[in-house]
Amino acid sequence: MLVSTKWLNEYVNINGINPADLAERITRSGIEVDSIIDRSLGMTNVVVGHVVECVKHPEADKLNICQVDVGDETTQIICGAPNVAQGQKVIVARPGAVLPGDFKIKKAKLRGEESNGMICSLQELGIEGKLVPKAYAEGIYVLPEDAVPGENALPLLGLDDTVLEFDLTPNRSDALSMLGVAYEVSAILSQGIALPEIDYPTASEKAEDLLKLRVDATVVNPMYVAKVVKNIKVAESPLWLQNALMASGVRPHNNVVDITNYVLLEYGQPLHAFDYDRLETGEIVVRHAEKGEVMTTLDDVERKLNSHNLVITNGKEPVALAGVMGGANSEVHDGTTTVVIESAYFAPSSVRRTSKEVGLRSDASTRFEKGVDPNRVQEAAERAAQLMAELAGGEVLAGSVIFDELDKTAERITISPDYINSRLGMKISMDEMLTILERLRIPTQAINGQLVIDAPTRRQDLKIREDIIEEIARMHGYDEIPKTLPVSESTPGGLTPYQAKRRIVRQFLEGAGLYQAVTYSLTSKAQAQAFALETAPVTELLMPMSEDRSVLRQSLIPHLLEAATYNVARRIDSVALYETGSVFLGEEEDGLPREVEHVSAVLTGKWVDHAWQAETKKVDFYVVKGIVEGMMDLLGLLEGLSFEKAVIDGMHPGRTAAVLLDGERIGMIGQIHPTEQKKRDLKETYVMELNLERILSAETDELLYVPVPRYPSISRDIALVVASGTSAGMLETIIRNAGGKLLKDVKLFDLYEGDKVEEGKKSLAFSMTYFDPERTLTDEEIVKAHEKVLKALTEEADAQLRG
Amino acid sequence: MEQQLQQLKEEALTKIQEASTVKELNDVRVAYLGKKGPITDLLKGMGKLPAEERPKMGALVNVVRESVTESLEAKMMKLEEEAINAQLEKEAIDVTLPGRPAPTGNHHPLTRVVEEIEDFFISMGYEIAEGPEVEKDYYNFEALNLPKGHPARDMQDSFYISEEILLRTHTSPVQARTMEAKGGSAIKIICPGKVYRRDNDDATHSHQFTQIEGLVVGEDIRMSDLKGTLDLFAKKMFGAEREIRLRPSFFPFTEPSVEMDISCFKCGGDGCNVCKKTGWIEILGAGMVHPNVLKMAGYDPSVVTGFAFGMGPERIAMLKYGVEDIRHFYTNDVRFISQFHRTEA
Structure with a gap:
C-alpha cells in the first residue's frame, strides 16, 4: 500500500510532522513502513510553460522549434515529442534544472538551433511509465489550460509529496484504504479525523426504474448495491485526482474509472462501473458460472470459467468476474453516458479461489480476499456517485438498487483490565486503556470494571480478547513492557542421548578431517534413489519448481558428490565432506514418508598431504573404513560391527562393502564406480552412508572398568602365504576361533603381493597377543595355543608359514 | 718419595x-x-x-x-x-619449516549458529524437540490457526506432496506436535530444523533453509517473560551491550505478535550499512501463543498461556559473519565452510 502524505493530510492534520518521524511512529505502533519515497526527487526549476509557437525544425524531421512562455520570458526550446503543439500548457525544465537520474538541463544547440531547456514527459519527472495516462505515454504531458506559465510545476503535479510504502501484514487489511490509514495515524498522533462529507443532488428518476437486480448466489454475495448515474461526460480526470492515483501506484484512465479507483483507495471498497447501455438488458443477475462458460475480461483475455466462479451477468451473459475483474463487453468507453456503479460484498474465500485460479490479482481482489468492511459497501457507492456528479457532470438517480443480507453487527468483546495486565506483565490503569481505545475510535464502555468493546467492522482483525490486548499494548508501547523471566518450576534442560551422540559423531568426523556439508533434500527423479540403502517408493512434489528439485532424496550421496564436483572444478583437489540429514522413504500409513536420519561422507584426493616431507597418501577404501570403525568404537559399537563385500549400483564392484551392525545391514562404504566418477568429473572418490538413527539408538554395553593387567602379555608374529582370493577377515576369524581364551588380540601388520611370493598367492603377517589376567603364561602354553592356530590356518585356509 | x-x-x-x-x-x-x-x-x-x-x-x-x-x-x-x-x-632442524598438519574439519556455519542458540536455551532449562520435515497440513497450518483458505497461508508458499501432506514451511509443526503430546503439561522447548518454501533461489532466498523456534507454555506466562527471555538471548548471542526493541507484527499462531530488533552490533546503533542506517537489525518474530492454538492442542487458554519465537540461522549467520549471499550455505564450497573453524571472542 502506497500512502501519499499529501492525500492523508486531507483526513488527519500531519502538517509539520517530518515524514521519516511519521513513518517511524507508524512502524513502532504496528504497520511496517518499508520505504519513504520523496516524489520530488530533488527536482528544481521545473515550471509551467505555454507553447506560443511551434514549427518544424528545418534540419530535422522529428524536431520542433517551440517558443515557450515560461513566465519571466519567452524562450526557444527544441522538442522531439510527437504530440507537442502550439497553445499547450506544458512542463518545462529550465536550464539549471536537475531531473531524476542526475540529468542536468543546460542550454544547448540542436542541429544549429538554440534550445533553452526541455519540455518534459511525466517519465522524465520520475513517474513510472506504466502509471502515465495512455494519452501521454509516448510524448510530453499536457497540463490543464488554466495552468499559469512560470509557476512551479511540481505542486501542480502533486510531486511535492512524500509517499510511505506500507508492508502490510495480512491482518491489517483495514490499512488497505486511506481512511483506514487515517484512523491509525489519528490514533497514533491523538489527532482528530475529517471523514469525507457525502452530499449531492439527485434526480427525481429512481435507480430502480432503470435497473433490476437479482442475486442467486446469496451466500457468497450477501450484499450488492448498484447506483445509476446518467448524462456522464467521460473525460480526463482533474489533475488532483490523477495525481492522487499516480501517487498510489494506479494509472489514470478517464474520470469514471478514476473515480471508482479513487474510492477503492479511499474506502478500501472495490467498485466497478458498467456502461448501462452496453449492459443491454437493464438487468443485473449475480450467479455462479456454468462450467465451461467463457468470458473476456477487461484485459482482453478470454477466460474459461468453472461452476464455483461467481459472475455478474446481464441476465444472459457474464459482464464481470465478481470481485476480480470487469468484462470487456460492458466496459465504460468515451461515449458512455449512463453508468452503473457496483459496490458489493463478495465472500473472501470465493474471490480468493477465483483470483488464484485465473491468475489475476487486482487491487479489488486483494481487498475482497481479506474481507471488506460491511458498513462501507453502501457508503462507498454514495461517495462514487457524489464524485461522478461533481467531476463528470453526472446526474445521480435517486436511491440504489440493493440486495442486502449482510451481517453488519460489531463483534462484542468483554475483557477486564486485570486480564490484560496479567497477560502483558504490566500495570496499565483502566483509564489509560479507555483513552487508548478512544484514540483508536473503538467504541468501549466500562461496565462493572470490565471493558465492553464493540469492535468496529472496519477492523476485521479484532475478534477476541487477545486482539484487544495487542491494541492496548501496541498503543501503550512495547518499550514499556518490563523484562521478566517465566516463573515456573525449573526444569533441567538438555539434549536427549540421541542428540548428544549426534553431536559427538559430528565432532568425531570433523576431528578426522571432514567438513560438514548441508545439501538440499529435494533432488531430481534420476537421482532420487541412487545409492539408497533400501528400496522404497519415491516421495514426489505435486508442483515442483523444476525437475532438479522435484522429489525427496533417499540418499545423501548424490548431492555430496555434486559438492565434491563443485570443489574439484574449482581446483580444490582434496575434498572430505560429511553430512547428517534425513532421507525420505516411501509412504507410511498416515501418508507421511518414513524419515530416517543418515550420516554420509564423500572423500577424494589426498588424505595425508605433507609435501615437503614427501608424505602424501591418497584416500582409499581403508581410510573410509577406518573412519567408520573409529566412529563406531567411540559409540561403543565396534564389537557388533562387520563389513562384507557388496555389489551396489553406482559403486565399484570390487571396492564396496556393506556395513553391518549385529549382522544387520546399516550402510555401505566404497569407491564410486569409475563410470560414475567420470560422469561427475571426479577422480577416485570414496563414499560412506550409514543409517545414523539405527546407530544412535543401538543399545550398548554399560561402560565398566576392566582391571589394568598385572601380568605381562606375550606377542607372537606369523607370516602366512595364502591364495590371493583369501580374505584377511576370514583368516582373522580362524585365528580368533582357534586361539582360545588366551588369545587376546590379533592384528594384521603386513600385506605383500609380488615377486617374492608365488603367482596367485599373497602373504599376510599377523601379530597375536596371548594373555591371562591371572598369571604369567608359560612358554609351553603359548606354543600349544599357537600351534593350534597354525593348524587351523593350514586346514581351513590352506595357509603356509612363509619361510 | x-x-x-x-x-x-x-x-x-x-x-x-x-x-x-x-x-x-x-x-x-x-x-x-x-x-x-x-x-x-x-x-x-x-x-x-x-x-x-x-x-x-x-x-x-x-x-x-x-x-x-x-x-x-x-x-x-x-x-x-x-x-x-x-x-x-x-x-638441529629448521624450525621455520611448516608443521605437520593435524586433521581439521569443522561445523557448517549453520550448525554452529544453531548449536550456539541451542546451548543458550539448554542453559535456561529448555529441551530440544525435533519433528518430520514432511508434514501434515494439519500440523503445519491448521493446528496453528491457519485453516484452509486463510489469507495468511499466502505468506508461505508451500511444496505440497498431496492435498494433505507438504514439506513443512516452518518448524512450528514441531510445537503443535509437542503440545499435543504433552497433554496439557508445561513446555519449554527449542525446535531447530530444515524448512522449505516455494522461492526461487537467489542471493536472499532459498527454497530450503533453517529455522529455530522456541516455545514456552505454562500457567501465567506473560508477555514480559517473552521480552525478558529474548533480551537475555540477544545479549548472549550478539553481545552484552545489545538492546532489544519489540515492534507489533502479525503471525496467525500468536496474538499479540511482535518482531524483535536488536541494536546494531556493528555500529552500536549509530547507523551503518549493516543496519541500513536505522541502528536496529530485525532478528526474530515472536508472540504470545494464540488461544486457538492452545485450544486445539488440548490446553485451556484461560489458565495456560505461552510464548513462542522463531528465527532464521541463515539470517543470523549472514549478519554475524557478513555473508552476502544465502546460496553460499548450500554450495558447500570448502573454501567457505573451512572459514568457520576458529573460536570467537
Missing part, C-alpha cells in the same frame, strides 16, 4: 687437562689410577717404608689420588657435555 708423588700429581693433572676426548681421558685414568699405574705401585711400595712413616705416606697418597680422581671426573663431565652438545648441534 713425597717429591715423587707431587711430581706424579702434576704430571697427571697436566695430562687430564690435555685430554680432548673421552677415550684419551680414559687412557689417562688407566695410566695413573689403574692397577698397573704408578700410584698403585707407590701404594704397593709402602710396605718397604718404616712403620712410623706409613700412615703419613698413606694419607699423602690418598690425597693425591683423590685430587687426580676429582680432576678426572670434572674433566669427564665437561667432555661428555661437549660430546652431547656436538650431537645436539648435528640434530
